[in-house]
Amino acid sequence: KQEVTQIPAALSVPEGENLVLNCSFTDSAIYNLQWFRQDPGKGLTSLLLIQSSQREQTSGRLNASLDKSSGRSTLYIAASQPGDSATYLCAVIRGSTLGRLYFGRGTQLTVWP
Amino acid sequence: DAGVIQSPRHEVTEMGQEVTLRCKPISGHNSLFWYRQTMMRGLELLIYFNNNVPIDDSGMPEDRFSAKMPNASFSTLKIQPSEPRDSAVYFCASTSTGDEQFFGPGTRLTVL
Numbered sequence: 001k002q003e004v005t006q007i008p009a010a011l012s013v014p015e016g017e018n019l020v021l022n023c024s025f026t027d028s029a030i031y032n033l034q035w036f037r038q039d040p041g042k043g044l045t046s047l048l049l050i051q052s053s054q055r056e057q058t059s060g061r062l063n064a065s066l067d068k069s070s071g072r073s074t075l076y077i078a079a080s081q082p083g084d085s086a087t088y089l090c091a092v093i094r095g096s097t098l099g100r101l102y103f104g105r106g107t108q109l110t111v112w113p
Numbered sequence: 114d115a116g117v118i119q120s121p122r123h124e125v126t127e128m129g130q131e132v133t134l135r136c137k138p139i140s141g142h143n144s145l146f147w148y149r150q151t152m153m154r155g156l157e158l159l160i161y162f163n164n165n166v167p168i169d170d171s172g173m174p175e176d177r178f179s180a181k182m183p184n185a186s187f188s189t190l191k192i193q194p195s196e197p198r199d200s201a202v203y204f205c206a207s208t209s210t211g212d213e214q215f216f217g218p219g220t221r222l223t224v225l
Binding site: 042 | 156206217
């Protein structure tokens with residue numbers, strides 16, 4: 001069974017800091033990995049998708065990396081802003097169960113002005 | 114595209130009543146997923162369909178839960194009878210198999 005762990009569970013930083021959110025998974029046979037953002041009381045918004053053959057993906061101030069062999073992914077947020085405050089979720093699809101996402105519990109990020 | 118559409122957005126019902134949640138996936142997507150999110154357990158996959166066929170329903174908690182996908186543009190999740198412990202946010206998501214999943218806004222269910 002695929003287990004996904006996210007560290008830290010919560011993070012509070014001042015505006016402008018560069019951040020790293022961590023995600024680890026137990027089964028390295030993944031098909032792809034997806035990072036989501038969830039605002040309080042809202043649905044999930046997809047941020048980045050990394051295919052298993054890729055090492056990283058970038059979108060604006062966000063950069064996600066993937067190391068399959070070590071079972072890790074990181075989400076890097078540059079120059080954080082109060083609007084980045086949300087819960088960030090990591091999810092993986094195993095190669096043998098195409099379509100099924102296995103989620104971590106998320107990192108709750110607060111960026112204060 | 115309007116994205117994944119779910120209805121209702123909020124549902125308050127009494128224990129024992131039947132609840133039906135609805136989902137319209139993104140046009141062209143061939144996989145549809147139902148998730149449940151609670152503080153205690155986080156996000157859990159309940160069931161998913163590929164080309165309208167249920168592939169994995171191992172996450173469906175009990176026989177009180179059932180899901181259907183009669184065509185490529187519509188799915189329902191039914192709870193009968195509902196219980197207070199079913200209170201949660203239920204999300205529907207869709208994708209072209211293996212690609213980026215897109216989530217609906219969710220249905221917040223409260224069972225009194």
